[in-house]
Amino acid sequence: xxxLLAALSGAIFGxxxxxxxxxxxxxxxxxxxxxxxxxxxLAFVMxxxxxxxxxxxxxxxxxxxxxxxxxxxxxxxxxxRNLVIGSVLFGMGWGLAGLCPGPAVASxxxxxxxxxxxxxxxxxxxxxxxxxxxxxxxxxxxx
Amino acid sequence: MEQDWLWxxxxxxxxxxxxxxxLLGNGRIxxxxxxxxxxxxxTAGSQMRERLxxxxxxxxxxAIVVYLAGGSQTNATTxxxxxxxxxxxxxxxxRIANGCTSGHGVCGISRLSLRGIVATVFYIGAGGITxxxxxxxxxxx
Numbered sequence: 001x002x003x004l005l006a007a008l009s010g011a012i013f014g015x016x017x018x019x020x021x022x023x024x025x026x027x028x029x030x031x032x033x034x035x036x037x038x039x040x041x042l043a044f045v046m047x048x049x050x051x052x053x054x055x056x057x058x059x060x061x062x063x064x065x066x067x068x069x070x071x072x073x074x075x076x077x078x079x080x081r082n083l084v085i086g087s088v089l090f091g092m093g094w095g096l097a098g099l100c101p102g103p104a105v106a107s108x109x110x111x112x113x114x115x116x117x118x119x120x121x122x123x124x125x126x127x128x129x130x131x132x133x134x135x136x137x138x139x140x141x142x143x
Numbered sequence: 144m145e146q147d148w149l150w151x152x153x154x155x156x157x158x159x160x161x162x163x164x165x166l167l168g169n170g171r172i173x174x175x176x177x178x179x180x181x182x183x184x185x186t187a188g189s190q191m192r193e194r195l196x197x198x199x200x201x202x203x204x205x206a207i208v209v210y211l212a213g214g215s216q217t218n219a220t221t222x223x224x225x226x227x228x229x230x231x232x233x234x235x236x237x238r239i240a241n242g243c244t245s246g247h248g249v250c251g252i253s254r255l256s257l258r259g260i261v262a263t264v265f266y267i268g269a270g271g272i273t274x275x276x277x278x279x280x281x282x283x284x
Contacts, residue, residue, distance in 0.1 A: 006196045009161045009173060011201065013157070016155065019154035044148045044152045046155065050155075053253035072171070079257065082240060083262055085240070087263075090235075093229040094266060095274050108206075109209070118219065136239065
């Protein structure tokens with residue numbers, strides 16, 4: 001059941017990313033480029049995703065996950081410099097290529113060589129991250 | 144296209160539905176960078192299988208649907224240096240910040256997580272500045 005729900009969730013996520021245009025790098029870069037020919041699509045995607053997700057968070061109250069276990073703990077209150085440094089680095093990469101992790105996986109089958117190169121570099125970055133992060137604050141990476 | 148916002152809203156709804164299934168079903172936050180990163184750095188542990196299956200769905204089902212629909216384009220740059228730099232920055236940054244557009248953005252903002260909101264402000268801000276610098280000033284992308 002757990003495995004099936006994970007695959008189903010991934011599948012719906014991927015179809016949603018494609019349908020919404022988020023696997024098209026010109027739409028992502030078009031949204032970030034407020035001084036160019038600005039494309040508002042990403043805001044609609046975010047809005048459309050946040051509404052069902054907010055309902056889901058409400059539904060977690062007083063319940064347990066379908067397959068058992070427990071729901072994630074409330075978000076940490078501490079912001080920390082890793083959050084800011086990491087997000088700035090991510091934003092720079094996101095702007096440069098117009099790809100973030102979800103769409104990069106979803107579009108891998110039709111993205112050709114650029115998609116594969118980006119994916120390999122992203123995996124290398126993820127592999128190196130715990131080492132860099134430990135230097136930043138002496139704490140290991142969680143989740 | 145003029146109805147792009149409508150496709151955006153519909154696709155966004157599916158993204159939210161996927162996140163809702165992962166949360167209410169498996170009790171997990173649907174964050175793409177966390178799911179992939181944990182597999183890459185070995186911290187996924189007992190979640191390895193479900194994460195791999197999530198990625199099988201994320202890669203495989205769009206692959207089939209888009210093939211049947213006649214294909215699609217990512218219109219990504221073919222500049223290999225830009226792609227490598229971008230991939231490294233996305234991989235490093237999302238793991239240092241512990242989240243990306245799906246985890247901090249969709250899942251974090253929807254529960255009014257301050258960390259999610261702050262992360263989103265910074266990655267969108269950095270992305271916007273990167274566009275100005277590399278598209279309008281340097282003309283690289």
